[in-house]
Structure formats: structure tokens, C-alpha cells
Amino acid sequence: MNTSLQGKTAVIGGSTQGIGLAIAQELATMGAxxxxxxxxxxxxxxxxxxxPVPYQQQHSYKVADFAHPDQVRQAITAIVAATPVHILINNTGGPPPGPIAEAAEDAFLTAFNQHIIxxxxxxxxxxxxxxxAAYGRIINIISTSVRIPNKNLGVSNTIRGATASWAKTLSNELAAFGITVNNILPGYTKTQRLDSLIQNNASRRKVDPKVIEQEMLNEIPAKRFGEAAELAAVAAFLASPAAGYVNGVSIPVDGGKTGVI
Incomplete structure (x- = not known):
């Protein structure tokens, strides 16, 4: 099975922490x-x-805040002017938690810009x-809310669903060019985002954060939270030549939590 990424260039969003960082580390290990x-x-x-630099790669970075699409445009324009990109990891922080009935209208526009735009x-x-290059891998880090909406994440649920539909449409348009588009749907994964959600729910309900954490664990057949490296392993496979015929799918990585086939 060919999973080498030697000679490939990957752009990874949100890559200074959590899932994005883990993906960058894994792709680099595989040669990207x-x-x-x-x-x-x-x-x-x-x-x-x-x-990691197993093949003496020269990794680099660009500064861009996904809350400002013009910064993202400027960064990626500079990147592609210098080198072709074979792998794109679309990953950025999720919208703040809260019931959808209480969400401000601007919150949807902000989230739409950060993700879809x-x-x-x-x-x-x-x-x-x-x-x-006749080779492209576009991988979107979304959420299991694409399948079943999460409680107290009204804006996020809305935008994540839109992202999944955008990706599926894109996968149909690009498949003939050797480009695949797939989504990874993280469940409860040990990141700063998860810590923030636990603290927010605990504060809203006026309970100890450990109560919220245990309730979450009770929903997961595996009875543990995921590791960012476990998400990265799936992303690395999807980015590789071995996954060339995997296209237009959304893959939950959630310990079995999502209650649909």
C-alpha cells in the first residue's frame, strides 16, 4: 500500500494546535x-x-486569521505562486457554543466566512x-454534527452541514482530474476546543466540569475521548495515493458515538 507523501506539498489550516497540528506532524512524517x-x-x-524532516523537507508557514478571508486569500495566493499544492487540509476553529434560538444573526455570517468562504x-x-499534477487531496475537518446535530452548538451545526454539502458537490466536479474531496468528522477529541465546550456547558448548567465530562464519555461506546493523532492518521491515509478511489465521503472518527450507519 502506497502511503508515501514524499514530493507532495500540503497546506494545513489551523495547524498550531489540536487536530491541525497533529495532521501536520503526521503528514511531515510521511514525507510531505x-x-x-x-x-x-x-x-x-x-x-x-x-x-519531522525524514526527507529533508523545508517546511514553512503563512500567517492568516480565518476570521478575515482577505488574509487567507493573500496567504494562499503567495503559496501557490511559489509551489504547487497537492494536499489541502481545511481546518479552523468552530463557532462559539450556545442554543440556536439565542444565536445572533451575525454569528452565522461570521462562521460562514470562517468556513465556507x-x-x-x-x-x-x-x-x-x-x-x-493530476493529484489532489482536499480534506475537510468538520464534525459528527453533519450526521446528528450536537446539543448547544446551534451555529456550528448549521455551518458544518453547509460545509459537508459544499464538499460533496466539489467532489463530484473534481473527481475526473485525480482530485478527491473528503470530510473527517471528529467526535469528542482531546483538544482545547473540547475543554472549552466542557467548561462552557458546566458554567451554563452550574455543575462541576467533571459531570459534563462523564456525561460525554457515557455517550461514547469506546468510553474515552479521541486523541488528535487518531484523527491525523485518517487524514494521512486520505491524503495518500492509497486513497485515490475514496471520494466524496464523510468519515466519523468518534469511538462509535454517532448513532447512524
Whole structure:
């Protein structure tokens, strides 16, 4: 099975922490040259310097805040002007928690820009190079809410569903060019995002955070939270030549939590 990414270039969003960071580390280990994209320059510098270089890759980064699509456009324009991109990992932080009935209208617009608009900007920039190389992997980190909406995540549930539909449409349009588009749906994964959700729910319900944590664990057949590295392993496979006929799918990585086939 060919899972080598030697000679491939990957752009990874939200790659200074959590799932994005784990994916960057895994892709680099498999031989990809990684270009990190996030808003914290100091963290980007430190992480880029620490990425594995089994094939003497020269990793780099660009600073961009996904809350500002123009920054994302400027960053990816500079990237593709210098090198073709074979792998794109669309990953950025989720919207703040809260019931959908209480959400401000602007919260939907903000989330739409951070996810759909920024994803579209990135994809449009990398498609020409992928077509020329007859190799492209677009992988979107979304959420299991694509299948079953999560409680107290009204805005996120809405935008995640829109992202999945956007990706499926895109997969149909690009498949003939050797480009695949797939989604990973993380369940409860040990990241800063999960910690934040636990703390928010505990504060809202006025209970100890351990109560919320245990309730979450009770929903998972595996009885544990996921590791970011476990999500990264799935992303790495989807990015590889071995996954060339996997296209247009959404794969839950959730310990069995999602209650649908």
C-alpha cells in the first residue's frame, strides 16, 4: 500500500494546535512538505521548526486569521505562486457554543466566512496546480454534527452541514482530474476546543466540569475521548495515493458515538 507523501506539498489550516497540528506532524512524517496556516506567528515559527524532516523537507508557514478571508486569500495566493499544492487540509476553529434560538444573526455570517468562504478561497487557489499534477487531496475537518446535530452548538451545526454539502458537490466536479474531496468528522477529541465546550456547558448548567465530562464519555461506546493523532492518521491515509478511489465521503472518527450507519 502506497502511503508515501514524499514530493507532495500540503497546506494545513489551523495547524498550531489540536487536530491541525497533529495532521501536520503526521503528514511531515510521511514525507510531505508542510505549509502551516494560522494566525499566531510565534506558534507557527516554533511548530514549523519542530516538524519531522525524514526527507529533508523545508517546511514553512503563512500567517492568516480565518476570521478575515482577505488574509487567507493573500496567504494562499503567495503559496501557490511559489509551489504547487497537492494536499489541502481545511481546518479552523468552530463557532462559539450556545442554543440556536439565542444565536445572533451575525454569528452565522461570521462562521460562514470562517468556513465556507475561506474554504472556497483556498480551494480555488489550489485546484489549477492539482489538475496539472493530476493529484489532489482536499480534506475537510468538520464534525459528527453533519450526521446528528450536537446539543448547544446551534451555529456550528448549521455551518458544518453547509460545509459537508459544499464538499460533496466539489467532489463530484473534481473527481475526473485525480482530485478527491473528503470530510473527517471528529467526535469528542482531546483538544482545547473540547475543554472549552466542557467548561462552557458546566458554567451554563452550574455543575462541576467533571459531570459534563462523564456525561460525554457515557455517550461514547469506546468510553474515552479521541486523541488528535487518531484523527491525523485518517487524514494521512486520505491524503495518500492509497486513497485515490475514496471520494466524496464523510468519515466519523468518534469511538462509535454517532448513532447512524
Amino acid at each position: 512538505t508542510c505549509i502551516l496556516l494560522a494566525r499566531n506567528q510565534q506558534a507557527l515559527q516554533e511548530i514549523t521548526a519542530a516538524l 475561506c474554504n472556497q478561497i483556498l480551494v480555488k487557489a489550489v485546484i489549477p496546480g492539482m489538475k496539472e
